[in-house]
Amino acid sequence: MWLYAAALVGLCYLLRWYREKQVVSHLRDKYVFITGCDSGFGHLLARQLDLRGLRVLAACLTEKGAQQLRAQTSDRLETVILDVTKTESISAATQWVKERVGDRGLWGLVNNAGISIPTAPNEWLTKHDFMKILDVNLLGLLEVTLSLLSLVRKARGRVVNVSSVVGRVSLLGGGYCISKYGVEAFSDSLRRELSYFGVKVALIEPGFFKTNVTSPEKISRAIQEAWDRVSPEVKDIYGEKFLASGFPGTLIGILELSEGKNQGRLGGTAVKRLPSAQGVIPALWDRAPHQALLL
Template sequence: MYCLLVTLFVVIFAVYKLFEHQRGKTMIENTNNRHVLITGCDSGFGNELARLLDKRGVPVFAACLKEKGAAELKKHTSSRLRVLQLDVTDQNSIHDSVEFVKRHLPKCSGLWGLVNNAGLQILEAPLEFHSSEAIQKCISVNLLGSIDVTKSFLPLLRKTRGRLVFVSSDSAIIEWPCRAPYVISKVGLEAIAECLRRELYHVGVTSHTIQPGSFKTKIVDPNEMKSTLQRAFDNVDEEVQQYYGQQWLSKLKESFSEIPGIQYEDLSPVTNAMYHALFSVMPKRRYRCGMDCEYYYYPVSLLPEWFNTWYWKMSPPPDSVTRVDNQVIKNH
Protein backbone atom coordinates (compact mmCIF):
# COMPACT_ATOMS: atom_id res chain seq x y z
CA MET A 1 0.00 0.00 0.00
CA TYR A 2 2.83 2.39 0.91
CA CYS A 3 4.66 1.71 -2.36
CA LEU A 4 1.44 2.31 -4.30
CA LEU A 5 0.90 5.70 -2.64
CA VAL A 6 4.50 6.74 -3.32
CA THR A 7 4.20 5.69 -6.97
CA LEU A 8 0.91 7.58 -7.32
CA PHE A 9 2.47 10.70 -5.82
CA VAL A 10 5.46 10.52 -8.17
CA VAL A 11 3.19 10.10 -11.21
CA ILE A 12 0.96 13.02 -10.20
CA PHE A 13 4.01 15.21 -9.53
CA ALA A 14 5.56 14.32 -12.89
CA VAL A 15 2.33 15.04 -14.76
CA TYR A 16 1.98 18.39 -13.00
CA LYS A 17 5.59 19.40 -13.80
CA LEU A 18 5.04 18.46 -17.45
CA PHE A 19 1.84 20.53 -17.52
CA GLU A 20 3.64 23.44 -15.85
CA HIS A 21 6.49 23.23 -18.35
CA GLN A 22 4.16 23.24 -21.35
CA ARG A 23 1.98 26.04 -20.01
CA GLY A 24 5.08 28.05 -19.23
CA LYS A 25 5.91 28.15 -22.94
CA THR A 26 2.62 29.90 -23.70
CA MET A 27 3.07 33.67 -23.68
CA ILE A 28 0.50 36.43 -23.24
CA GLU A 29 -0.54 38.07 -26.49
CA ASN A 30 -1.07 41.78 -27.09
CA THR A 31 1.83 42.94 -24.94
CA ASN A 32 1.82 46.30 -26.70
CA ASN A 33 -0.82 47.57 -24.27
CA ARG A 34 0.78 46.23 -21.08
CA HIS A 35 2.96 48.91 -19.49
CA VAL A 36 6.04 47.91 -17.49
CA LEU A 37 8.16 49.99 -15.09
CA ILE A 38 11.79 48.97 -14.58
CA THR A 39 14.07 50.51 -11.94
CA GLY A 40 17.85 50.77 -12.29
CA CYS A 41 17.96 51.19 -16.08
CA ASP A 42 21.23 53.15 -16.20
CA SER A 43 23.14 49.96 -17.04
CA GLY A 44 23.19 46.19 -16.57
CA PHE A 45 20.08 44.03 -16.41
CA GLY A 46 17.64 46.96 -16.23
CA ASN A 47 19.12 48.64 -19.28
CA GLU A 48 19.14 45.40 -21.28
CA LEU A 49 15.56 44.55 -20.29
CA ALA A 50 14.31 48.01 -21.24
CA ARG A 51 15.82 47.62 -24.71
CA LEU A 52 14.47 44.08 -25.08
CA LEU A 53 10.92 45.03 -24.15
CA ASP A 54 11.05 48.12 -26.36
CA LYS A 55 12.11 46.01 -29.37
CA ARG A 56 9.19 43.66 -28.72
CA GLY A 57 6.69 46.48 -28.65
CA VAL A 58 6.11 46.64 -24.91
CA PRO A 59 5.49 50.18 -23.57
CA VAL A 60 8.24 50.75 -21.00
CA PHE A 61 8.82 53.22 -18.21
CA ALA A 62 12.59 53.08 -17.72
CA ALA A 63 13.67 54.58 -14.39
CA CYS A 64 17.27 55.79 -14.27
CA LEU A 65 19.16 57.28 -11.34
CA LYS A 66 21.30 59.68 -13.37
CA GLU A 67 20.65 61.95 -16.35
CA LYS A 68 23.59 60.43 -18.21
CA GLY A 69 22.10 56.95 -18.04
CA ALA A 70 18.70 58.24 -19.15
CA ALA A 71 20.16 60.14 -22.12
CA GLU A 72 22.18 57.13 -23.25
CA LEU A 73 19.17 54.81 -23.08
CA LYS A 74 17.06 57.22 -25.15
CA LYS A 75 19.62 57.00 -27.96
CA HIS A 76 19.09 53.25 -28.34
CA THR A 77 15.32 52.96 -27.94
CA SER A 78 12.14 54.07 -29.69
CA SER A 79 9.95 57.04 -28.79
CA ARG A 80 7.55 54.53 -27.23
CA LEU A 81 9.90 54.07 -24.26
CA ARG A 82 9.59 56.76 -21.60
CA VAL A 83 12.56 57.56 -19.38
CA LEU A 84 12.22 59.03 -15.90
CA GLN A 85 14.64 59.75 -13.09
CA LEU A 86 14.12 57.80 -9.89
CA ASP A 87 16.09 57.51 -6.68
CA VAL A 88 14.51 54.54 -4.88
CA THR A 89 15.77 55.83 -1.52
CA ASP A 90 14.01 59.20 -1.90
CA GLN A 91 10.30 59.36 -1.05
CA ASN A 92 9.79 62.54 -3.06
CA SER A 93 11.44 60.95 -6.08
CA ILE A 94 9.20 57.89 -5.75
CA HIS A 95 6.10 60.08 -5.47
CA ASP A 96 7.11 62.03 -8.58
CA SER A 97 7.66 58.79 -10.51
CA VAL A 98 4.17 57.56 -9.60
CA GLU A 99 2.66 60.84 -10.86
CA PHE A 100 4.76 60.61 -14.04
CA VAL A 101 3.53 57.08 -14.77
CA LYS A 102 -0.10 58.03 -14.07
CA ARG A 103 0.12 60.96 -16.48
CA HIS A 104 1.42 58.79 -19.30
CA LEU A 105 -0.79 55.74 -18.81
CA PRO A 106 -3.94 55.49 -20.93
CA LYS A 107 -7.00 56.79 -19.09
CA CYS A 108 -8.38 54.41 -16.43
CA SER A 109 -5.64 51.85 -17.07
CA GLY A 110 -3.00 50.49 -14.73
CA LEU A 111 0.55 49.17 -14.70
CA TRP A 112 1.07 45.58 -15.86
CA GLY A 113 4.57 44.99 -14.50
CA LEU A 114 7.02 46.39 -11.98
CA VAL A 115 10.60 45.13 -12.13
CA ASN A 116 12.54 46.05 -8.98
CA ASN A 117 16.02 45.90 -10.46
CA ALA A 118 17.90 48.82 -8.86
CA GLY A 119 20.72 47.57 -6.64
CA LEU A 120 24.32 48.00 -5.57
CA GLN A 121 27.12 46.33 -3.64
CA ILE A 122 29.31 48.81 -1.82
CA LEU A 123 32.04 46.64 -0.32
CA GLU A 124 33.22 43.05 -0.26
CA ALA A 125 34.93 42.60 3.09
CA PRO A 126 34.31 41.23 6.61
CA LEU A 127 31.47 42.91 8.48
CA GLU A 128 33.75 44.95 10.75
CA PHE A 129 35.10 46.75 7.66
CA HIS A 130 31.61 48.04 6.78
CA SER A 131 30.70 51.44 8.17
CA SER A 132 27.18 52.00 9.43
CA GLU A 133 26.62 54.35 6.51
CA ALA A 134 27.72 51.72 3.97
CA ILE A 135 25.46 49.07 5.52
CA GLN A 136 22.52 51.45 5.58
CA LYS A 137 23.03 52.51 1.97
CA CYS A 138 23.21 48.93 0.71
CA ILE A 139 20.05 47.89 2.51
CA SER A 140 18.27 51.15 1.65
CA VAL A 141 18.79 50.72 -2.10
CA ASN A 142 18.48 46.95 -2.46
CA LEU A 143 15.72 46.20 0.02
CA LEU A 144 13.95 49.24 1.50
CA GLY A 145 13.92 51.03 -1.85
CA SER A 146 12.24 48.08 -3.54
CA ILE A 147 9.68 47.90 -0.75
CA ASP A 148 8.85 51.61 -0.96
CA VAL A 149 8.60 51.57 -4.77
CA THR A 150 6.38 48.48 -4.66
CA LYS A 151 4.07 49.99 -2.04
CA SER A 152 3.67 53.13 -4.11
CA PHE A 153 2.81 51.32 -7.36
CA LEU A 154 0.58 48.57 -5.96
CA PRO A 155 -2.69 50.46 -6.64
CA LEU A 156 -1.75 50.64 -10.34
CA LEU A 157 -0.76 46.95 -10.40
CA ARG A 158 -4.03 45.88 -8.80
CA LYS A 159 -5.94 47.49 -11.67
CA THR A 160 -4.39 45.05 -14.15
CA ARG A 161 -3.81 42.00 -11.91
CA GLY A 162 -0.23 42.48 -12.95
CA ARG A 163 3.22 41.12 -12.15
CA LEU A 164 5.85 42.01 -9.56
CA VAL A 165 9.43 41.01 -10.37
CA PHE A 166 12.27 41.30 -7.84
CA VAL A 167 15.88 40.96 -8.98
CA SER A 168 17.57 39.00 -6.23
CA SER A 169 20.95 37.24 -6.43
CA ASP A 170 22.83 34.01 -5.84
CA SER A 171 23.52 35.67 -2.47
CA ALA A 172 19.98 34.64 -1.50
CA ILE A 173 21.11 31.02 -1.98
CA ILE A 174 24.62 31.13 -0.52
CA GLU A 175 25.33 33.38 2.47
CA TRP A 176 28.67 34.54 1.09
CA PRO A 177 31.30 35.65 3.62
CA CYS A 178 32.43 39.27 3.20
CA ARG A 179 29.07 40.29 1.71
CA ALA A 180 26.87 40.43 4.80
CA PRO A 181 24.92 43.67 4.04
CA TYR A 182 24.37 42.61 0.42
CA VAL A 183 23.27 39.11 1.47
CA ILE A 184 20.90 40.57 4.06
CA SER A 185 19.33 42.83 1.43
CA LYS A 186 18.81 40.01 -1.08
CA VAL A 187 17.48 37.49 1.45
CA GLY A 188 15.10 40.22 2.62
CA LEU A 189 14.05 40.86 -0.98
CA GLU A 190 13.18 37.18 -1.40
CA ALA A 191 11.16 37.34 1.81
CA ILE A 192 9.14 40.38 0.77
CA ALA A 193 8.45 38.76 -2.61
CA GLU A 194 7.01 35.70 -0.85
CA CYS A 195 4.96 37.80 1.57
CA LEU A 196 3.45 39.76 -1.31
CA ARG A 197 2.75 36.55 -3.21
CA ARG A 198 0.44 35.58 -0.36
CA GLU A 199 -0.95 39.05 0.41
CA LEU A 200 -1.92 39.72 -3.20
CA TYR A 201 -3.20 36.26 -4.08
CA HIS A 202 -6.83 37.31 -3.81
CA VAL A 203 -6.41 40.18 -6.29
CA GLY A 204 -4.42 38.22 -8.85
CA VAL A 205 -1.13 40.15 -8.64
CA THR A 206 1.73 37.64 -8.78
CA SER A 207 5.25 37.95 -7.39
CA HIS A 208 8.46 36.50 -8.85
CA THR A 209 12.17 36.57 -8.05
CA ILE A 210 15.17 36.45 -10.38
CA GLN A 211 18.42 34.97 -9.02
CA PRO A 212 21.32 35.83 -11.34
CA GLY A 213 24.63 34.04 -10.90
CA SER A 214 27.93 35.62 -11.97
CA PHE A 215 27.07 38.03 -14.78
CA LYS A 216 29.20 40.93 -15.95
CA THR A 217 27.56 44.17 -14.85
CA LYS A 218 28.81 47.41 -13.33
CA ILE A 219 27.77 46.26 -9.86
CA VAL A 220 30.98 44.19 -9.78
CA ASP A 221 34.11 46.10 -10.87
CA PRO A 222 37.38 44.51 -9.61
CA ASN A 223 39.37 47.77 -9.68
CA GLU A 224 36.67 49.69 -7.83
CA MET A 225 36.34 46.82 -5.34
CA LYS A 226 40.08 46.95 -4.59
CA SER A 227 40.13 50.69 -3.96
CA THR A 228 36.97 50.52 -1.84
CA LEU A 229 38.45 47.70 0.23
CA GLN A 230 41.66 49.65 0.78
CA ARG A 231 39.75 52.72 1.96
CA ALA A 232 37.70 50.59 4.33
CA PHE A 233 40.85 48.93 5.70
CA ASP A 234 42.47 52.33 6.26
CA ASN A 235 39.44 53.53 8.23
CA VAL A 236 39.00 50.63 10.67
CA ASP A 237 40.56 50.50 14.13
CA GLU A 238 44.24 49.66 14.41
CA GLU A 239 43.38 46.47 16.31
CA VAL A 240 41.29 45.23 13.37
CA GLN A 241 44.06 46.17 10.91
CA GLN A 242 46.61 44.21 12.93
CA TYR A 243 44.33 41.17 13.16
CA TYR A 244 43.85 40.89 9.40
CA GLY A 245 47.20 42.29 8.27
CA GLN A 246 48.54 43.42 4.89
CA GLN A 247 49.14 39.90 3.64
CA TRP A 248 45.49 38.95 4.02
CA LEU A 249 44.41 42.27 2.49
CA SER A 250 46.60 41.72 -0.58
CA LYS A 251 45.29 38.17 -1.02
CA LEU A 252 41.67 39.34 -0.95
CA LYS A 253 42.45 42.06 -3.49
CA GLU A 254 44.07 39.49 -5.77
CA SER A 255 40.93 37.36 -5.63
CA PHE A 256 38.95 40.27 -7.10
CA SER A 257 41.08 40.08 -10.26
CA GLU A 258 39.79 36.56 -10.88
CA ILE A 259 36.14 37.67 -11.00
CA PRO A 260 35.96 38.64 -14.72
CA GLY A 261 37.08 35.13 -15.66
CA ILE A 262 33.99 33.55 -14.12
CA GLN A 263 31.42 36.13 -15.23
CA TYR A 264 28.97 35.60 -18.08
CA GLU A 265 29.07 38.51 -20.54
CA ASP A 266 25.77 37.52 -22.16
CA LEU A 267 22.98 38.94 -19.99
CA SER A 268 20.18 37.35 -22.01
CA PRO A 269 19.54 34.44 -19.60
CA VAL A 270 18.54 37.04 -17.00
CA THR A 271 16.55 39.34 -19.29
CA ASN A 272 14.78 36.35 -20.86
CA ALA A 273 13.83 35.17 -17.37
CA MET A 274 12.46 38.63 -16.58
CA TYR A 275 10.46 38.61 -19.80
CA HIS A 276 9.05 35.17 -18.97
CA ALA A 277 8.09 36.32 -15.47
CA LEU A 278 6.27 39.29 -16.97
CA PHE A 279 4.48 37.65 -19.89
CA SER A 280 4.24 33.88 -19.49
CA VAL A 281 0.77 32.46 -18.96
CA MET A 282 2.26 30.39 -16.14
CA PRO A 283 5.36 32.21 -14.83
CA LYS A 284 7.72 30.59 -12.33
CA ARG A 285 7.90 31.60 -8.71
CA ARG A 286 11.69 31.81 -8.90
CA TYR A 287 14.22 31.93 -11.75
CA ARG A 288 17.81 30.78 -11.22
CA CYS A 289 19.92 32.26 -14.02
CA GLY A 290 23.31 30.98 -15.09
CA MET A 291 24.86 27.52 -14.99
CA ASP A 292 26.66 28.35 -11.73
CA CYS A 293 23.49 29.38 -9.91
CA GLU A 294 21.31 26.55 -11.22
CA TYR A 295 23.74 23.63 -11.16
CA TYR A 296 26.32 24.58 -8.54
CA TYR A 297 25.21 27.05 -5.87
CA TYR A 298 21.66 25.77 -5.49
CA PRO A 299 22.48 22.02 -5.27
CA VAL A 300 25.32 22.70 -2.82
CA SER A 301 22.99 24.81 -0.67
CA LEU A 302 20.82 21.72 -0.15
CA LEU A 303 23.68 19.84 1.51
CA PRO A 304 24.01 19.75 5.35
CA GLU A 305 24.63 23.14 6.94
CA TRP A 306 27.92 22.05 8.55
CA PHE A 307 29.24 21.28 5.07
CA ASN A 308 28.13 24.64 3.67
CA THR A 309 29.73 26.46 6.60
CA TRP A 310 33.03 24.68 6.02
CA TYR A 311 32.90 24.85 2.22
CA TRP A 312 32.12 28.57 1.90
CA LYS A 313 34.18 29.76 4.87
CA MET A 314 36.31 32.89 4.56
CA SER A 315 40.07 32.41 4.25
CA PRO A 316 41.48 33.34 7.67
CA PRO A 317 44.26 35.88 8.17
CA PRO A 318 47.73 34.31 8.60
CA ASP A 319 48.23 32.89 12.13
CA SER A 320 44.91 34.39 13.23
CA VAL A 321 43.81 31.26 15.10
CA THR A 322 47.10 31.03 16.98
CA ARG A 323 46.99 34.72 17.86
CA VAL A 324 43.42 34.49 19.14
CA ASP A 325 44.20 31.37 21.19
CA ASN A 326 47.25 33.06 22.72
CA GLN A 327 45.18 36.13 23.59
CA VAL A 328 42.55 33.94 25.30
CA ILE A 329 45.24 32.16 27.34
CA LYS A 330 46.81 35.50 28.25
CA ASN A 331 43.47 36.92 29.43
CA HIS A 332 42.91 33.92 31.67
Protein backbone atom coordinates (compact mmCIF):
# COMPACT_ATOMS: atom_id res chain seq x y z
CA MET A 1 0.00 0.00 0.00
CA TRP A 2 2.78 2.41 0.91
CA LEU A 3 4.46 1.62 -2.39
CA TYR A 4 1.33 2.61 -4.31
CA ALA A 5 1.03 5.83 -2.29
CA ALA A 6 4.67 6.72 -2.94
CA ALA A 7 4.21 5.99 -6.66
CA LEU A 8 1.13 8.23 -6.75
CA VAL A 9 2.95 11.09 -5.02
CA GLY A 10 5.88 10.68 -7.39
CA LEU A 11 3.55 10.74 -10.38
CA CYS A 12 1.90 13.93 -9.10
CA TYR A 13 5.29 15.63 -8.75
CA LEU A 14 6.29 14.43 -12.22
CA LEU A 15 3.11 15.82 -13.76
CA ARG A 16 3.58 19.10 -11.91
CA TRP A 17 7.20 19.34 -13.11
CA TYR A 18 6.16 18.61 -16.69
CA ARG A 19 3.35 21.18 -16.54
CA GLU A 20 5.65 23.89 -15.19
CA LYS A 21 8.21 23.24 -17.93
CA GLN A 22 5.73 23.99 -20.71
CA VAL A 23 6.25 27.42 -22.23
CA VAL A 24 4.09 29.64 -24.43
CA SER A 25 4.77 29.48 -28.16
CA HIS A 26 5.44 32.36 -30.58
CA LEU A 27 6.97 34.59 -27.90
CA ARG A 28 8.74 36.74 -30.48
CA ASP A 29 5.34 37.99 -31.65
CA LYS A 30 4.21 39.04 -28.19
CA TYR A 31 4.33 42.50 -26.62
CA VAL A 32 5.27 43.13 -22.98
CA PHE A 33 4.78 46.51 -21.29
CA ILE A 34 7.01 47.21 -18.27
CA THR A 35 6.85 50.20 -15.93
CA GLY A 36 9.80 51.64 -13.99
CA CYS A 37 12.50 50.86 -16.55
CA ASP A 38 14.90 53.72 -15.72
CA SER A 39 16.92 51.50 -13.39
CA GLY A 40 16.77 48.45 -11.16
CA PHE A 41 14.69 45.38 -11.95
CA GLY A 42 12.59 47.07 -14.63
CA HIS A 43 15.69 48.11 -16.56
CA LEU A 44 17.19 44.65 -16.17
CA LEU A 45 14.01 42.84 -17.18
CA ALA A 46 13.56 45.00 -20.29
CA ARG A 47 17.09 44.13 -21.40
CA GLN A 48 16.69 40.42 -20.72
CA LEU A 49 13.35 40.13 -22.53
CA ASP A 50 14.78 42.07 -25.46
CA LEU A 51 17.67 39.59 -25.63
CA ARG A 52 15.13 36.77 -25.79
CA GLY A 53 13.39 38.36 -28.75
CA LEU A 54 10.18 39.65 -27.18
CA ARG A 55 8.74 42.98 -28.26
CA VAL A 56 9.37 45.13 -25.21
CA LEU A 57 7.49 48.37 -24.54
CA ALA A 58 9.44 50.02 -21.74
CA ALA A 59 8.01 52.87 -19.66
CA CYS A 60 10.56 55.21 -18.07
CA LEU A 61 9.99 58.18 -15.80
CA THR A 62 12.72 60.26 -17.45
CA GLU A 63 14.05 60.73 -20.97
CA LYS A 64 17.56 60.14 -19.63
CA GLY A 65 16.52 56.71 -18.37
CA ALA A 66 14.86 55.92 -21.69
CA GLN A 67 17.96 56.91 -23.66
CA GLN A 68 20.23 54.78 -21.49
CA LEU A 69 17.95 51.77 -21.95
CA ARG A 70 17.71 52.19 -25.72
CA ALA A 71 21.49 52.41 -25.93
CA GLN A 72 21.78 48.94 -24.35
CA THR A 73 19.06 47.14 -26.33
CA SER A 74 18.01 46.30 -29.88
CA ASP A 75 15.84 48.37 -32.19
CA ARG A 76 12.86 46.17 -31.28
CA LEU A 77 12.59 47.75 -27.85
CA GLU A 78 10.55 50.97 -27.70
CA THR A 79 10.27 53.43 -24.82
CA VAL A 80 7.64 55.83 -23.57
CA ILE A 81 7.72 58.40 -20.76
CA LEU A 82 5.29 57.51 -17.99
CA ASP A 83 4.53 59.03 -14.59
CA VAL A 84 2.21 56.52 -12.88
CA THR A 85 0.95 59.20 -10.47
CA LYS A 86 -0.61 61.25 -13.31
CA THR A 87 -3.81 60.13 -15.04
CA GLU A 88 -3.03 62.07 -18.21
CA SER A 89 0.38 60.39 -18.47
CA ILE A 90 -1.21 56.94 -18.04
CA SER A 91 -3.86 57.74 -20.67
CA ALA A 92 -1.21 58.85 -23.15
CA ALA A 93 0.88 55.73 -22.53
CA THR A 94 -2.19 53.52 -22.90
CA GLN A 95 -2.95 55.04 -26.30
CA TRP A 96 0.69 54.61 -27.28
CA VAL A 97 0.52 50.91 -26.38
CA LYS A 98 -2.75 50.43 -28.29
CA GLU A 99 -1.19 51.85 -31.43
CA ARG A 100 1.63 49.32 -31.25
CA VAL A 101 -0.11 46.11 -30.23
CA GLY A 102 -3.16 46.54 -32.46
CA ASP A 103 -5.58 43.60 -32.61
CA ARG A 104 -3.06 41.23 -31.05
CA GLY A 105 -3.49 42.77 -27.64
CA LEU A 106 -0.89 43.02 -24.88
CA TRP A 107 0.60 39.70 -23.79
CA GLY A 108 2.34 40.94 -20.65
CA LEU A 109 1.92 43.84 -18.24
CA VAL A 110 4.68 44.10 -15.63
CA ASN A 111 3.94 46.66 -12.92
CA ASN A 112 7.39 47.34 -11.55
CA ALA A 113 7.52 51.10 -10.84
CA GLY A 114 7.98 51.84 -7.16
CA ILE A 115 9.62 54.02 -4.50
CA SER A 116 10.48 53.37 -0.84
CA ILE A 117 10.85 56.80 0.73
CA PRO A 118 9.81 58.77 2.73
CA THR A 119 10.01 56.13 5.43
CA ALA A 120 10.46 56.30 9.21
CA PRO A 121 8.55 55.33 12.35
CA ASN A 122 4.90 56.07 11.61
CA GLU A 123 4.54 58.76 14.28
CA TRP A 124 7.25 60.82 12.60
CA LEU A 125 5.43 60.97 9.27
CA THR A 126 2.55 62.96 7.82
CA LYS A 127 -0.36 61.86 5.65
CA HIS A 128 1.46 63.37 2.68
CA ASP A 129 4.47 61.13 3.38
CA PHE A 130 2.25 58.05 3.23
CA MET A 131 0.40 59.22 0.13
CA LYS A 132 3.62 59.94 -1.79
CA ILE A 133 4.47 56.23 -1.72
CA LEU A 134 0.91 54.94 -2.09
CA ASP A 135 0.38 57.11 -5.18
CA VAL A 136 3.24 55.33 -6.96
CA ASN A 137 3.33 51.82 -5.56
CA LEU A 138 -0.37 51.10 -5.20
CA LEU A 139 -2.68 53.67 -6.78
CA GLY A 140 -0.43 54.09 -9.81
CA LEU A 141 -0.27 50.33 -10.25
CA LEU A 142 -4.06 50.12 -10.01
CA GLU A 143 -4.65 52.80 -12.62
CA VAL A 144 -2.08 51.42 -15.07
CA THR A 145 -3.58 47.93 -14.74
CA LEU A 146 -7.16 49.08 -15.20
CA SER A 147 -6.18 51.19 -18.21
CA LEU A 148 -4.47 48.28 -20.00
CA LEU A 149 -6.69 45.42 -18.83
CA SER A 150 -8.76 45.24 -22.02
CA LEU A 151 -5.59 44.80 -24.09
CA VAL A 152 -4.29 42.04 -21.79
CA ARG A 153 -7.66 40.28 -21.90
CA LYS A 154 -7.68 40.42 -25.70
CA ALA A 155 -4.36 38.53 -25.75
CA ARG A 156 -5.38 36.21 -22.86
CA GLY A 157 -2.08 37.35 -21.42
CA ARG A 158 -0.39 37.97 -18.10
CA VAL A 159 -0.36 40.62 -15.39
CA VAL A 160 2.80 40.49 -13.27
CA ASN A 161 2.89 42.74 -10.21
CA VAL A 162 6.19 43.31 -8.42
CA SER A 163 5.46 43.30 -4.71
CA SER A 164 8.05 42.61 -1.98
CA VAL A 165 8.84 40.37 0.93
CA VAL A 166 7.51 43.24 3.07
CA GLY A 167 4.13 42.65 1.44
CA ARG A 168 4.02 39.66 3.78
CA VAL A 169 5.62 41.08 6.93
CA SER A 170 5.87 44.79 7.70
CA LEU A 171 9.37 45.78 8.81
CA LEU A 172 9.22 49.57 8.97
CA GLY A 173 6.73 52.39 9.22
CA GLY A 174 5.60 54.53 6.33
CA GLY A 175 3.76 53.77 3.13
CA TYR A 176 6.07 51.20 1.53
CA CYS A 177 4.98 48.09 3.43
CA ILE A 178 1.35 49.24 3.34
CA SER A 179 1.54 49.69 -0.43
CA LYS A 180 2.96 46.19 -0.94
CA TYR A 181 0.26 44.61 1.21
CA GLY A 182 -2.21 46.42 -1.04
CA VAL A 183 -0.52 45.09 -4.18
CA GLU A 184 -0.84 41.56 -2.79
CA ALA A 185 -4.55 41.99 -2.08
CA PHE A 186 -5.29 43.60 -5.45
CA SER A 187 -3.41 40.85 -7.29
CA ASP A 188 -5.27 38.08 -5.47
CA SER A 189 -8.69 39.52 -6.26
CA LEU A 190 -7.69 40.31 -9.85
CA ARG A 191 -6.45 36.75 -10.36
CA ARG A 192 -9.83 35.32 -9.41
CA GLU A 193 -11.73 37.74 -11.61
CA LEU A 194 -9.58 37.30 -14.72
CA SER A 195 -9.15 33.53 -14.59
CA TYR A 196 -12.54 33.29 -16.32
CA PHE A 197 -11.03 35.08 -19.34
CA GLY A 198 -7.84 33.01 -19.44
CA VAL A 199 -5.67 35.82 -18.01
CA LYS A 200 -3.10 34.85 -15.39
CA VAL A 201 -1.95 37.17 -12.58
CA ALA A 202 1.37 36.58 -10.84
CA LEU A 203 3.14 38.21 -7.90
CA ILE A 204 6.91 38.65 -7.65
CA GLU A 205 8.16 39.21 -4.11
CA PRO A 206 11.85 40.21 -4.12
CA GLY A 207 13.91 40.20 -0.99
CA PHE A 208 16.78 42.60 -0.28
CA PHE A 209 18.66 43.17 -3.51
CA LYS A 210 20.82 46.19 -4.18
CA THR A 211 18.60 48.70 -5.93
CA ASN A 212 17.66 52.32 -5.35
CA VAL A 213 14.58 51.14 -3.46
CA THR A 214 16.61 49.26 -0.83
CA SER A 215 19.55 51.65 -0.48
CA PRO A 216 20.43 51.85 3.24
CA GLU A 217 21.95 55.28 2.68
CA LYS A 218 18.76 56.70 1.15
CA ILE A 219 16.53 55.11 3.78
CA SER A 220 18.76 56.38 6.61
CA ARG A 221 18.70 59.87 5.11
CA ALA A 222 14.90 59.77 4.84
CA ILE A 223 14.64 58.74 8.51
CA GLN A 224 16.95 61.58 9.54
CA GLU A 225 14.88 64.07 7.52
CA ALA A 226 11.68 62.85 9.18
CA TRP A 227 13.34 63.15 12.60
CA ASP A 228 14.40 66.71 11.86
CA ARG A 229 10.77 67.64 11.12
CA VAL A 230 9.07 66.12 14.16
CA SER A 231 7.91 68.23 17.07
CA PRO A 232 10.02 68.73 20.20
CA GLU A 233 7.49 66.65 22.15
CA VAL A 234 8.00 63.62 19.87
CA LYS A 235 11.78 64.03 20.05
CA ASP A 236 11.61 64.03 23.84
CA ILE A 237 9.57 60.80 23.79
CA TYR A 238 11.87 58.89 21.43
CA GLY A 239 15.20 60.48 22.26
CA GLU A 240 18.45 60.56 20.33
CA LYS A 241 19.35 57.03 21.44
CA PHE A 242 16.39 55.64 19.51
CA LEU A 243 17.53 57.47 16.39
CA ALA A 244 21.12 56.25 16.81
CA SER A 245 20.06 52.62 17.42
CA GLY A 246 19.73 51.90 13.70
CA PHE A 247 16.29 50.36 14.30
CA PRO A 248 17.52 46.76 14.85
CA GLY A 249 15.01 44.15 13.62
CA THR A 250 13.41 46.55 11.16
CA LEU A 251 14.00 47.01 7.44
CA ILE A 252 16.89 49.44 7.85
CA GLY A 253 18.59 47.17 10.39
CA ILE A 254 18.24 44.14 8.15
CA LEU A 255 19.55 46.04 5.13
CA GLU A 256 22.59 47.19 7.05
CA LEU A 257 23.28 43.68 8.34
CA SER A 258 22.98 42.22 4.84
CA GLU A 259 25.23 44.88 3.29
CA GLY A 260 27.98 43.11 1.39
CA LYS A 261 26.42 39.65 1.75
CA ASN A 262 23.98 39.84 -1.16
CA GLN A 263 25.94 39.33 -4.35
CA GLY A 264 23.21 40.59 -6.69
CA ARG A 265 24.43 43.63 -8.61
CA LEU A 266 22.85 45.82 -11.26
CA GLY A 267 25.31 46.37 -14.05
CA GLY A 268 28.25 44.52 -15.55
CA THR A 269 28.39 40.77 -16.01
CA ALA A 270 26.63 40.08 -12.69
CA VAL A 271 23.31 41.36 -14.05
CA LYS A 272 22.40 37.89 -15.33
CA ARG A 273 22.71 36.44 -11.84
CA LEU A 274 19.96 38.59 -10.34
CA PRO A 275 17.15 36.12 -9.59
CA SER A 276 14.35 38.70 -9.56
CA ALA A 277 14.48 39.19 -13.34
CA GLN A 278 14.67 35.43 -13.74
CA GLY A 279 11.57 35.18 -11.56
CA VAL A 280 9.55 37.54 -13.73
CA ILE A 281 10.43 35.76 -16.98
CA PRO A 282 8.69 32.43 -16.15
CA ALA A 283 5.63 34.40 -15.04
CA LEU A 284 5.43 35.72 -18.59
CA TRP A 285 6.07 32.61 -20.63
CA ASP A 286 5.33 29.50 -18.52
CA ARG A 287 1.99 27.94 -19.43
CA ALA A 288 1.31 27.42 -15.72
CA PRO A 289 3.17 30.17 -13.83
CA HIS A 290 3.32 30.31 -10.05
CA GLN A 291 0.76 32.65 -8.50
CA ALA A 292 3.45 34.14 -6.27
CA LEU A 293 7.21 33.80 -6.25
CA LEU A 294 9.26 34.81 -3.21
CA LEU A 295 12.86 35.63 -4.14
